[in-house]
Amino acid sequence: MNILVFVKQVPDTETRIQIQNGAVDTASVKWVANPYDEFAIEEALRIRERLGAGKVTVLSLGPDRVKEAIKYGLSLGADEGVQVKGEGVALDDPLSVATVLAAAATKAGFDLILAGKQAVDMDHAQTGVMLAELLDVPHVSVVVGLELDPAAKTGSAKREVEGGAETVTFDLPAMITTQKGLNEPRYASLKGIMAVKKKTIAEWTLADLGVDPASVAPAAARLRTLEASPPPPRPAGKLLEGEPAEIAKELVRLLREEAKVI
């Protein structure tokens, strides 16, 4: 089974985001692999281990720094890595990204594609499903359980829905987006880390993928980021004084009239 895992490199959630000239200042960012993608990598590795055969390839679109996220996947046990060079691609636009990734998936060949349900930076939750549509393969999103029958070329995926769970069956090849709860991602072992330098990371350009650069350029993007701004500073709290009964009355009045929450 040939499994592709798409991994996005995102700012560590601990990073204090700085805004400069209306855009996120990436120089101050500590980059990590998107946490939801870690479930995808783990699931791919477990499928390979269960079947005792197969190949797991980690792909990431972006500048050279994304190689770190790919290496992280390799250190966990993925077999190969691919960096799709991101220059000139509207990386904020899910459809542009999905277009490039779909071409990469076609070039790589696959039985299964896994990716996190969303990236924790932009939270669009669109790329995985768009990519599946572009490839014209079945997709199941926000998956917490996955079983495959490679011989029959089918699978079933569990999703959590309001007040219960549903199980969806699908044919392979397919695209699955992963949700917390699917598995418990492993730590990179020292052997895994030491093995990274023996593994290769291929570099693919848009030309290699046959993607017209103009079609995925910022000018053609359906979604454009006009400006980023930090949330307004939180106003100072208000301290009420007096007898408990008075304070309670005043609090209710403020919640109703000023805060308008009750």
Next chain:
Amino acid sequence: MEKFDGVDYMEIDGLFSEEEILIRDTARKFVQDRLIPIIEKHSREGTFPKDLVPEIAELGFLGANLEGYGCAGLNNVAYGLIMQELERGDSGFRSFVSVQGALCMWPIYAYGNEEQKKKYLPGMAAGKLIGCFGLTEADFGSNPSGMLTNARKDGNSYILNGSKMWITNGGIADLAIVWAKLDGRIRGFIVEKGTPGYSTSDIHGKFSLRASVTSELAFQDCRIPAENLLPNADGLKGPLGCLNQARYGIAWGGIGAAMACYHEALEYAKTRIQFDRPIASFQMVQEKLAWMIREITKGQLLALQVGRLKDQGKAKAHHISMAKMNNVDVGLQCARLGRAILGANGITDEYQCGRHMCNLESVYTYEGTHDIHTLIIGEAITGIAAYK
């Protein structure tokens, strides 16, 4: 607790390779997720978190800087970074890993024959065989060459008599590396658990390294097969060679504990309000924090330089002495200062500084006391040994 994201005032991360950083981050994550949530309870109850042994073995942390026999084959800097992170969690847990790797696997690796290596190292790397290292005796601590434990040859066996004190992992060990005098020379022996005449009893009432087992070992006409002698260690330099390995790791560990205390004290100082201001705004608190980060930064560079020297085969015992004594001292001072910044909260086990402080009292004493290392440095620079 605030997530720990490393302490790096001087962009020291830039001095590490990408691989070294990945290795450190794996250890950091493990400590954050697996060790820190449970360590306080183990420390309080005086129990060793044995459940974590298979996990660290799986990750490759046991004997990580040894080559082959199921070991990861890391360089010494990467190995040191693991020790740093483990001790950021707890000195007792780091002690387990040091004893297993540096004091038990290393002598088998360095002084053992091929059969001994094949018999023990893979199981020890896998965490299935736990080791302990018996050098110190009740009456011979800083002066181990006076030891009374002895061995005599009897046909195809050796017969051991004597006892060892303050032995980390003693009560949970499957095998002991025991140093004893054979015809007046210090030699190393492998004694397996269950050998008649070998018994252990744990030491209780400790206020330090409570999450680590410390025991007494007793040998009473304990007969072991002749092939359990480590062939390539003869004299005090045998055990001292092991201590150099462990002390090197402790040099990183001391900084790890210091980082934990600094991080905790800094976060606390920024949020604790007194006189309507965060206590971090007071000069005397800043002075403490500035001292901590200054010493941590120097300690990082010291450990790193010794590590690079060790990788080039150039680290001398007196280099390692300086790094061990300095960095453990920094750890201990940071724990005390951190504890003071935490005020009353600092005396409870809701916070880590107190535990680190108590732990580091042991680390200050074992593997060569702070003062003995001072005298080793003194000997290196004056040519005069003041301690013997």
